[in-house]
Amino acid sequence: MIEVKNITKIYKTGDFETVALKNVSFSVRDGEFVAIMGPSGSGKSTLMHLLGALDTPTSGEYLLDGKNVAKLSEDELADIRNEKIGFVFQQFNLLPRATVFRNVMLPLVYAGVERDKREERAKKALVSAALPEDWWQHHSNELSGGQIQRVAIARALVNNPTLILADEPTGNLDSKTGEIVLATFQRLHQEGRTIVLITHELYVAEHAERIMHIRDGEIKEDGKNHSRRIVHHPAAE
Amino acid sequence: MIISELLEEAFSAVTVNKVRSGLTVLGIIIGIGSVIAMISIGQGAQGSINASIQSIGSNLLVVSPSFQRTPGSVVSSGRGAAETLTQADSDAIASQVTQIAAIAPQINGRYQIKSRTANTNTQVVGTVSSYPQVRNVDMSLGSFISDQDVASVAKVAVLGPTTTGDLFNSTSTDPVGETIRINNINFKIIGVTKAKGGNGFSNQDDIIYIPLSTSQRYLQGGSYVASINIEAQDASSMTSVQEQVTNLLMERHRISDPNQADFSVINQADIVSAASSVTNTFTILLASIAGISLVVGGIGIMNMMLTTVTERTREIGLRKAIGAKKKDISSQFLAESVMLTFVGGVIGIILGWVISLLVTHFSGIATAISWWSVFLAVGVSAGIGMIFGYYPARRAAGLNPIEALRYE
Ligand SMILES: Nc1ncnc2c1ncn2[C@@H]1O[C@H](COP(=O)(O)OP(=O)(O)OP(=O)(O)O)[C@@H](O)[C@H]1O
Ligand SMILES: [Mg+2]
Numbered sequence: 001m002i003e004v005k006n007i008t009k010i011y012k013t014g015d016f017e018t019v020a021l022k023n024v025s026f027s028v029r030d031g032e033f034v035a036i037m038g039p040s041g042s043g044k045s046t047l048m049h050l051l052g053a054l055d056t057p058t059s060g061e062y063l064l065d066g067k068n069v070a071k072l073s074e075d076e077l078a079d080i081r082n083e084k085i086g087f088v089f090q091q092f093n094l095l096p097r098a099t100v101f102r103n104v105m106l107p108l109v110y111a112g113v114e115r116d117k118r119e120e121r122a123k124k125a126l127v128s129a130a131l132p133e134d135w136w137q138h139h140s141n142e143l144s145g146g147q148i149q150r151v152a153i154a155r156a157l158v159n160n161p162t163l164i165l166a167d168e169p170t171g172n173l174d175s176k177t178g179e180i181v182l183a184t185f186q187r188l189h190q191e192g193r194t195i196v197l198i199t200h201e202l203y204v205a206e207h208a209e210r211i212m213h214i215r216d217g218e219i220k221e222d223g224k225n226h227s228r229r230i231v232h233h234p235a236a237e
Numbered sequence: 238m239i240i241s242e243l244l245e246e247a248f249s250a251v252t253v254n255k256v257r258s259g260l261t262v263l264g265i266i267i268g269i270g271s272v273i274a275m276i277s278i279g280q281g282a283q284g285s286i287n288a289s290i291q292s293i294g295s296n297l298l299v300v301s302p303s304f305q306r307t308p309g310s311v312v313s314s315g316r317g318a319a320e321t322l323t324q325a326d327s328d329a330i331a332s333q334v335t336q337i338a339a340i341a342p343q344i345n346g347r348y349q350i351k352s353r354t355a356n357t358n359t360q361v362v363g364t365v366s367s368y369p370q371v372r373n374v375d376m377s378l379g380s381f382i383s384d385q386d387v388a389s390v391a392k393v394a395v396l397g398p399t400t401t402g403d404l405f406n407s408t409s410t411d412p413v414g415e416t417i418r419i420n421n422i423n424f425k426i427i428g429v430t431k432a433k434g435g436n437g438f439s440n441q442d443d444i445i446y447i448p449l450s451t452s453q454r455y456l457q458g459g460s461y462v463a464s465i466n467i468e469a470q471d472a473s474s475m476t477s478v479q480e481q482v483t484n485l486l487m488e489r490h491r492i493s494d495p496n497q498a499d500f501s502v503i504n505q506a507d508i509v510s511a512a513s514s515v516t517n518t519f520t521i522l523l524a525s526i527a528g529i530s531l532v533v534g535g536i537g538i539m540n541m542m543l544t545t546v547t548e549r550t551r552e553i554g555l556r557k558a559i560g561a562k563k564k565d566i567s568s569q570f571l572a573e574s575v576m577l578t579f580v581g582g583v584i585g586i587i588l589g590w591v592i593s594l595l596v597t598h599f600s601g602i603a604t605a606i607s608w609w610s611v612f613l614a615v616g617v618s619a620g621i622g623m624i625f626g627y628y629p630a631r632r633a634a635g636l637n638p639i640e641a642l643r644y645e
Contacts, residue, residue, distance in 0.1 A: 049639050052558070054557075054558060054638050054639050054642075055639055074562075074563065075562045075563060075564075078557065078560050078561065078562045078563075079560065079562075081557075081558060081559065081560050082559065082560025083560075087558050087559065089555075089558075089642070092551050092555065092642070093555070094555075095552060095555070095556075097249060097250075097253055098249070106556070106559055107559045107560050109242065110556075110559065110560040110561050110562070110565060111560060155559065159560075
């Protein structure tokens with residue numbers, strides 16, 4: 001359960017002040033699949049950093065599972081990210097030198113999970129993200145863009161987080177590969193995961209069940225997606 | 238993260254750019270290697286100097302005339318710069334000072350020596366039968382000067398091995414029974430001493446010994462002696478013997494102020510400690526110069542780690558995004574730099590060891606690698622990794638995850 005209450009984020013650079021988010025409030029129920037979309041510079045990434053506990057707001061409250069994240073220290077934020085959030089970024093998702101398996105296990109390493117349990121959980125996550133087993137021992141710089149995103153999804157799942165946060169996860173992919181990734185998100189959603197997907201493309205946003213429009217740091221529209229696209233892809237099953 | 242995992246990560250990180258890591262480690266290898274080599278050479282030199290000081294005798298005290306007031310008199314020829322020590326002084330010491338094992342006065346001079354076939358110039362020492370005991374001289378052929386020879390003012394001589402070689406063109410000939418001329422006086426050879434090797438003070442192999450009385454009568458005249466060698470009973474009685482000798486001679490020479498003494502008593506232990514302090518200073522000097530190269534190596538590590546941190550900014554951002562704390566990031570980078578310096582330290586120890594073996598092989602200076610210098614080197618190299626890795630690691634840990642992820 002995510003609750004954002006009156007969040008404002010102001011960036012100060014020298015004498016300049018940029019108001020990136022203005023008094024934003026919304027909530028996301030457990031198991032929802034929400035897309036946040038808006039034009040460039042509208043504040044999407046800023047919002048995602050706050051939701052992902054990578055940063056704290058200038059004012060307002062952010063409750064994640066009832067806990068106020070807004071006032072935490074750097075190391076406490078690291079714990080929140082580790083336990084409750086799974087990230088899928090647009091690019092540079094994986095450590096290139098490490099194997100797929102190692103990449104997926106990394107959050108568990110920082111969580112202090114024992115070696116055997118880690119491997120077991122990483123296998124489950126990789127199966128869930130639909131990455132064929134042949135690839136598990138490959139180094140991540142040997143993978144295609146679509147495969148990288150699926151490894152990133154597996155890593156996002158491995159800690160069983162409250163929230164999976166994806167920032168333009170299909171931005172670097174062709175539409176076909178992008179569809180496999182979106183189909184994977186849809187299947188995870190059916191399995192009961194909470195997903196927040198950030199994009200500037202309506203086509204991508206239409207895969208979610210709810211779409212929020214953000215412009216100039218404010219939420220302009222927020223509602224059910226009536227023209228929802230459902231994709232099935234054998235590679236994502 | 239557990240240590241083993243940290244090391245695994247560090248290993249895979251430092252092996253990504255093998256050439257760069259290798260060159261950086263080379264700085265540490267050279268630094269540690271030269272420190273080890275310099276310490277081992279210094280300690281080896283100290284060991285061999287001590288050994289050669291021990292070879293001139295054990296528990297030895299040497300009384301010489303007014304050493305302090307005329308520096309350099311020890312190497313002068315004749316009876317010394319001042320003719321203040323006499324045979325009577327020596328006899329008085331022998332009869333009145335307790336805890337003495339043996340006493341041997343000596344008189345020195347340089348003369349032209351002729352054999353039937355050759356001719357040389359060397360040191361002639363007039364002394365008594367106890368000299369071999371006091372000064373650790375061993376015989377290889379024949380015998381040393383006897384009490385009988387001294388009493389009868391016999392014209393007999395004992396040669397050092399080098400002198401034997403000079404006079405008879407070969408060290409393997411047996412010269413015992415031959416006659417040589419010292420200052421145009423005939424002497425019969427009765428023995429040859431064993432080689433001792435050069436020991437820095439005077440070459441005890443290029444020498445001729447004759448009876449003290451013979452030297453006084455035929456070569457020098459008078460009853461003066463150049464120095465008196467005294468062997469104390471054991472190491473613990475040396476101070477007492479030194480005090481007794483000093484008091485006795487001051488009384489005999491009618492001197493009340495010790496600073497005005499016309500003789501000096503040198504204790505072998507003093508020579509050892511003076512030599513040790515010189516070689517210690519020398520070792521510290523060498524090691525400090527080598528230490529500078531170690532610091533330069535450490536700066537190399539720091540430079541490389543700073544570059545790595547910049548290159549891996551996004552990796553750091555990603556790690557932080559998935560839950561790495563400051564401590565995790567900083568220990569990861571510290572582990573990398575310590576791993577580099579540790580490996581450099583171990584290879585450096587091997588290098589230093591090889592260098593000291595080569596030095597021993599080619600220059601003959603004995604070297605000694607001590608365990609403490611090895612442990613110190615390992616500790617210092619790991620410490621250098623910590624110190625020079627600390628700042629880059631802190632920089633990495635302090636990166637803001639958002640900025641780090643956005644970094645192009
Ligand atoms: N670290 C920062 N320092 C200063 N200003 C910033 C910072 N990050 C973002 N901004 C400003 O905040 C505003 C919102 O930026 P944000 O990155 O959230 O937009 P966005 O919706 O993600 O855009 P895009 O689609 O181009 O990624 C912009 O005006 C941007 O210049
Ligand atoms: Mg953005």
